[in-house]
Amino acid sequence: MDQYSVQEPLLSSQGVKKKPLFVSLAKWVLKILIWVIFIAWVVFIFVYPTQLGNEIFEKCIGATKGTPFGLSGSIFLLLSGPIILIAILAIAHLIISGEEDIQQKKNSKYPRVRLWTFPVLVGGPFGVVSAAEFIGILLFVVYIIWAVYAYTIRNLSLISNWHFTSKEEGIWLLELTGLRLGMIGLFCLAFLFLPVARGSVLLRLIDIPFEHATRYHVWLGHLTMLLFTLHGLFYVIGWGMQGNLQYEIMEWRDVGIANFAGVVSLLAGLLMWVTSLPGVRQWSFELFFYTHQLYVVFVLFLAFHVGDFIFSMSAGGIFLFMLDRFLRFCQSRRTVDVVSAKCHPCGTVELVFSKPGNLRYNALSFVFLQIRELSWLQWHPFSVSSSPLDGKNHLSILIKVLGRWTEKLRENIMKTSEVETAKLLDQPFQPHAKITASVEGPYGHEVPYHLMYENLILVAGGIGISPFLAILSDILHRINEGRPCLPKNVLVIWAVKKSNELPLLSTINMESICPYFSDKLNLEICIYVTRETDPQLEEGIVHKATTSSICTATKGYGMSVLVGTGDNIWSGLYIICSTVGFVSLLGLLDVFYINRYGIQSWWYKGLLFVACMVASIVIFGGCVVGLWHLWERKTLAREEHLDNRMKAEKVPDNEDMTNDNFFEKKHSSFTVIQYGSRPDFKEILGCVAKQWGFVDVGVIICGPPTLQCSVAREIRSQNLRRESDDPVFHFHSHSFDL
Structure with missing residues (x-):
């Protein structure tokens, strides 16, 4: 890649309007207040298992004594109130921040390793874990060990004051331990629903998108269900030793714990837990998806089981999730125009949706899609393949045909195309076919972090190229229009199985977006065709789409702006x-x-x-x-x-998108295709280190877990053995963990 073609950033910081001092001051005050509340909340959760924590709790629960709210109000204020207060403060912070200038969000002038982008664990049961995530895991492990230890000491001290036989001591110890494990599980439950609120204001505050936060929900789900299972198991063993197991399980007390409600809640949780295990989820995603709707039963019967004042300990996170779920429900009721639907010969479907001009998203966003002709219940996530600068009235996605749902979608588009063709040929008696789509989102990062690096490496596997098409389009539009944009060196690594996937790159016409962009941007694309040893077609020939059609929803609506990230x-x-x-x-x-x-x-x-x-x-x-x-x-x-x-913006028609020959000679200067080989990331990152020097390099990966692990492992190795004049590589994953 040429080093001298671009010597300065596309836009310097000169002329950038700075926000007023009082705005910056207000943001800092809100940040400090949020951190103080969060740290105080976490510290109280840590000390709660101790005698000191119990004394503090007893003093605090008198806060609403004598008011209509009573005990449940005190507990809710103490344990759920902080997270809701943080959410409200986060709203104020986001409103004040607005759409901050990209230049102000630029990474540090001096390259350095950062906790969020440095992979520490690679390829283990947690996948790729950054240093910040590793610290979070350690804190949860320390909390569980500490809480079990503190509760055990309290239990033994309590039992020692009573005069029991050895059998009675064993029974009481089992039941008290089960009680304490249930309490720890409630604290974990307070965090469990926060990562799965797709438009969560808390996730937006720390700029972690739902696609990445789902892994935290998975980790917390395993931990929470383990604690609740042990909670129930210890009680069952104790009741069995007493000889009244059947009576206790069926007991539903008016005043006190309703045991049978707890059994129902635990069974619903166990069904969700078992079907969410990787083997079961991969074998039948639909079984996992439908069973996971039992979370309603799980939460409702948990409230029956423990009553209002104990349930209020973890109600804050559940309430924020319910807020997000209702907003998603309202947004998804609308049907959305499918402006264009096209099937590529490589087994990829391209859909273009109508959207309002004020719908906010960035090039690394994603949407959840429902096709009512295929299923009224299933929602599938897909990365957006278009930049918000491509046009204000449309948004496109690319879908790889891999499973039953995507295969049915392809067949439906083919039938729709046949109907359209029959109408053109005056054959009115063809079977009726249509596409009725509903969309949730877009969701994603609060800021377009791909624009914060002057040096980018985009690593894609197969259909993982989809979000990178949006990134390239976004960068080129910004260069052409003079908008804030830092990237000046971009390296794309794309691994595909067969060469019939190569025309996907022709869905973006770089020269038409930004003429002579090579004078302003160092772009290099390296394509690896892994299952072919020689080119299947002569250079310059492009696969044409097998079919295409124009579909219109019955009500003629664009996507709704009722979205948490809007x-x-x-x-x-x-x-x-x-x-x-x-x-x-x-x-x-x-x-x-x-x-x-x-x-x-x-x-x-x-x-x-x-x-x-x-x-x-x-x-x-x-x-x-x-x-x-x-x-x-x-x-x-x-x-x-x-x-x-x-009249509306003209959406690029199929002919424009398919006839643009990406492999024309004018593009050969920055595109290299290798057949029968896989990318060697050690060699690639080593060459980049020699060429780019002491800079921050953002590495964004979208592909299967094996690809992510390979890249993360090499990034970790490069950062650990780097010398003073070598770049610092920053790992970013843009892949769903579900």
């Missing part, structure tokens, strides 16, 4: 109003029903607590969503009026 003000109002509504409903219920009529039943109060959570989201949050929807309609109407003379 407008910060509306999504903030939605969370705040739902939270205020929940507290208000809980207070009114206590004043006019629970306290007035002396309701004492634990399981019934747990049901009312969950009902207040649901009602607050549907009623108060629903009102905000309704106003948000009206605002969306007015905004779209205004856009249509302004664009009336330039």
Whole structure:
């Protein structure tokens, strides 16, 4: 790659408008406040198992004594309130931040290893684990060991004060240990639902997208279910030793723990746990997906089992997840126009959706797609293959045909194409076929981190090239339009099985986006065709798509902007109003029903607590969503009026996308194709280290786990043995762990 063709960044920091001092000060105050609340919350969770923690807890639960909220209000305020307060402060931080200038987000001037991008563990049961994630795992392990130890000491001390036989001591120790494990499980449950809220304001605050956070949910899920299983098992053994196992399992007390409700909750959790194991999930993803909907039963019967005041210990994370789930439900009710659908000969489907101009996303976003003709329940995630600068009224994705759902999608498109062809040939008696799509998202990183590096390496396996097409398009658009954009050296490594996948690169016409871009950007593309030893076609010949069609949804809608990662003000109002509504409903219920009529039943109060959570989201949050929807309609109407003379933006038609020959001679200068070989990352990164020198290099990988591990292992090796003038490689994964 030429080193001298681009000597300076595309846009320097000169002329960049700085935010006012009070805005920067407000952001720092919010950050400090968020960290103080979070650290205090975590510290209390750590000390809770001790006698000191118990004394602090007893003093704090009197905070709402004498108020309608009572004990459950105190516990909720102490253990769930902090995470909800952090979410509200995070909203304020995101609103103040706005769309920050990329130059202000640029990485450090002096290259250095960073905890989030340095892989520590590679290829183990956790996959690729960064240094920051490894520290988090260690903290959870330390907490579990510490809590078990502290509780065991307290249990032994408690039993020593009583006069029991050895058998009775064993039974009490088992039951007390089971009780303590259940308490630890509740604290883990407080974190369990946070990573799977797709538009979570907390994930946006720390800039971790849902696609990456799902692995934290998997780890926490295994840990939580292990603790709850041991919790139930210890009680079962104790009841068996007492000889009243059947009676205790079927017991459903009004005042106290409802055992049978706990059994139902645990069985639902065990079904989710077993079907989520890697072997079962790979064997039948549908079984895993449908069984995982039992989380509703798991949570509801957990509330029955422990009552409102114990359930409130972990209710904060569950409430934030419910907020996200309801918003996703509202967004997904709309059908979306499929503007263009095309089948490539390599087994890849390309879909182009209509979207409003104000829908916010970046080039590394992803969407969840439902095709109602295939399934009303299944939602599948796909990376966006278009840049937001490609056009304000459309968004495209590439789908590799691998399983039953994708195969049915391809067949449906083929049938739709046949119907369209029959209409052109005046054959009206063809079978009816259509595509009715619903979309959730887009989701993704809060900031486009691919624009924060002057030096990029994009490593793709197969259809993993899809998000990198969006990245290349985004960079080229920004260069052409003079927008903030740091990348000046880009190396693309693409491993494919067969050469019929190569035309996917022709879906992006680089010269038309940015003429003479090679004068402004050092771009090199290395393609490895692993299962062919020689070119199957002469250079210059492009595979043509086998079929293409234009599909229109029945209602003619674009994608909805009702998404957690969308407008910060509306999504903030939605969370705040739902939270205020929940507290208000809980207070009114206590004043006019629970306290007035002396309701004492634990399981019934747990049901009312969950009902207040649901009602607050549907009623108060629903009102905000309704106003948000009206605002969306007015905004779209205004856009249509302004664009009336330039009627919508023309979506690139199939002919434009297929006839652009990527392998023309003008592109041969930066494209190398190797047959019958795989990329040697040790050699590749070694050459990059010699050419680019002492710089930060962002390495983004989208592909199977084996590819991620290979790249991560070499990045770790390069960073550990690097010399003073070698680059620092930063690992970024853009792959789903589900």
